[in-house]
Amino acid sequence: MRFQAKVQVWLRPGIADPEGHTVSEAINALGYSGVSTVRMGKIISMIVEAESKESATAKVSEIASTLLSNPVLEDALIQIEEA
Amino acid sequence: MTGKSVGILVFPGSNCEYDVASVLEKMGVKTQLIWHGQTDLGGVSGLVLPGGFAHGDYLRPGAIARFSPVMSSVIEFAESGRPILGICNGFQVLTEAKLLPGALQKNARLKFLCQEAELEVVSTRSSATSLAETGQRLKLPINHFEGNYTCDVDTLNELESNNRVVLRYVENPNGSMNSIAGICSKEGNVVGMMPHPERASDDLLGSVDGLQIFKSYISNLL
Numbered sequence: 001m002r003f004q005a006k007v008q009v010w011l012r013p014g015i016a017d018p019e020g021h022t023v024s025e026a027i028n029a030l031g032y033s034g035v036s037t038v039r040m041g042k043i044i045s046m047i048v049e050a051e052s053k054e055s056a057t058a059k060v061s062e063i064a065s066t067l068l069s070n071p072v073l074e075d076a077l078i079q080i081e082e083a
Numbered sequence: 084m085t086g087k088s089v090g091i092l093v094f095p096g097s098n099c100e101y102d103v104a105s106v107l108e109k110m111g112v113k114t115q116l117i118w119h120g121q122t123d124l125g126g127v128s129g130l131v132l133p134g135g136f137a138h139g140d141y142l143r144p145g146a147i148a149r150f151s152p153v154m155s156s157v158i159e160f161a162e163s164g165r166p167i168l169g170i171c172n173g174f175q176v177l178t179e180a181k182l183l184p185g186a187l188q189k190n191a192r193l194k195f196l197c198q199e200a201e202l203e204v205v206s207t208r209s210s211a212t213s214l215a216e217t218g219q220r221l222k223l224p225i226n227h228f229e230g231n232y233t234c235d236v237d238t239l240n241e242l243e244s245n246n247r248v249v250l251r252y253v254e255n256p257n258g259s260m261n262s263i264a265g266i267c268s269k270e271g272n273v274v275g276m277m278p279h280p281e282r283a284s285d286d287l288l289g290s291v292d293g294l295q296i297f298k299s300y301i302s303n304l305l
Binding site: 011015016018019022067068070072073 | 142143146147150178179185186188189191192193233234235258
């Protein structure tokens with residue numbers, strides 16, 4: 001089976017996100033009000049061949065924690081659906 | 084001076100390997116460049132991971148370099164107690180490889196820094212500062228975007244209480260926790276530092292303070 005996986009990589013809460021902060025200031029400078037907590041992250045998309053959704057999830061989780069994110073700074077969030 | 088030789092790792096995108104080699108050779112130490120695809124370290128007595136942009140810094144600095152074939156040999160080399168010096172990108176690779184704790188995140192205020200930095204030698208138990216004096220000031224260039232040293236509180240306490248903070252910025256340029264510019268492993272043989280000692284090793288370059296680091300490093304070659 002083929003699955004479409006998306007891994008979102010976010011800075012962990014408590015880790016400064018100067019990029020998000022700057023974008024937030026730019027949003028405010030444009031005159032939009034009521035917008036806060038802007039955070040920057042990455043999305044890494046991939047197609048995965050696997051027997052089942054569970055095994056695809058296990059594979060992508062391992063890739064996400066060993067390579068795609070650094071647990072000292074980042075959290076990884078995984079979404080998987082059939083391709 | 085010594086028959087021992089130093090291996091300088093070269094990843095695709097490393098760019099300070101010849102600078103490091105030139106300084107060490109002038110100091111009488113033989114050097115050899117070791118391509119990241121090799122696993123044989125050629126019997127060297129010490130290793131340097133030079134600055135640059137290993138694998139383009141894609142994903143995160145050091146994230147891909149950590150899985151280069153050479154790194155399994157580097158980990159064994161570290162366990163043998165021989166000295167390893169990671170400079171700038173080399174420091175980032177050592178943290179990704181978990182040979183040193185913590186991580187280097189983007190500089191505070193997202194500023195790329197290319198300037199001279201004044202540093203204080205905090206600990207002399209590392210292989211790169213063993214001949215320096217505690218409190219000694221060194222002027223070394225920094226040249227990085229991701230040099231903001233970050234770790235959890237327990238790690239920070241452990242580093243401080245075990246004298247594992249090797250160098251501190253006198254004025255914190257990048258947001259690093261406790262102004263950390265360099266740290267060492269528990270045993271002191273593995274050292275990572277953001278400043279570039281090889282770029283301050285000749286009068287022509289305006290400072291020879293970097294020689295202090297290399298003198299210490301050479302004295303610890305095994």
